[in-house]
Amino acid sequence: MKKGIIVCAFPATGKTTAISQAMELGIIACDSDSEDHHWIDRSLPREEREERPEWMRHYLEHLQDATSKNDFVFASTHDVVRDALVANGVPFVVVYPTREQKEEFLSRVRNRSTGLCGKFGLSLLTKMWDTWLEQMECQVSCGRVVLQDKQYLVDVLDDIKEEGEKIRK
Numbered sequence: 001m002k003k004g005i006i007v008c009a010f011p012a013t014g015k016t017t018a019i020s021q022a023m024e025l026g027i028i029a030c031d032s033d034s035e036d037h038h039w040i041d042r043s044l045p046r047e048e049r050e051e052r053p054e055w056m057r058h059y060l061e062h063l064q065d066a067t068s069k070n071d072f073v074f075a076s077t078h079d080v081v082r083d084a085l086v087a088n089g090v091p092f093v094v095v096y097p098t099r100e101q102k103e104e105f106l107s108r109v110r111n112r113s114t115g116l117c118g119k120f121g122l123s124l125l126t127k128m129w130d131t132w133l134e135q136m137e138c139q140v141s142c143g144r145v146v147l148q149d150k151q152y153l154v155d156v157l158d159d160i161k162e163e164g165e166k167i168r169k
Contacts, residue, residue: 004067005164006092012108014152034076093143
């Protein structure tokens with residue numbers, strides 16, 4: 001049985017690319033978006049969506065199950081998810097950029113077509129940059145990897161693995 005690592009990676013760190021490149025490296029990884037678990041019908045506009053009952057419990061079960069099949073499980077960075085992981089004693093690693101990388105990350109969002117993208121994505125990342133980074137920097141009971149200039153998840157998989165092993169001890 002695998003003992004994969006749950007990774008809460010900041011937007012635009014390269015989760016989709018890491019998954020596709022991981023196979024070439026002999027690594028199995030998956031992206032597990034909490035939105036797929038949170039809403040009964042995700043296709044509806046946000047203000048019309050209905051929350052799935054006990055979605056967080058189901059999402060945590062899904063993440064833990066995914067660690068038995070994957071080396072890396074990329075999960076939501078939402079504070080409610082991280083809080084639930086901590087409250088349930090589920091080990092995870094946060095990955096985020098330095099504050100000085102804001103323009104680099106805004107550029108990444110401008111040039112992407114998945115996840116946080118478009119005008120909405122740029123506006124949200126611009127508005128929430130400092131708040132989200134502060135949350136990641138202050139996150140307790142987890143491992144952490146801080147990306148340097150022009151680094152993506154695929155560049156730090158060994159660091160994530162090392163952090164994951166430390167937090168399991």
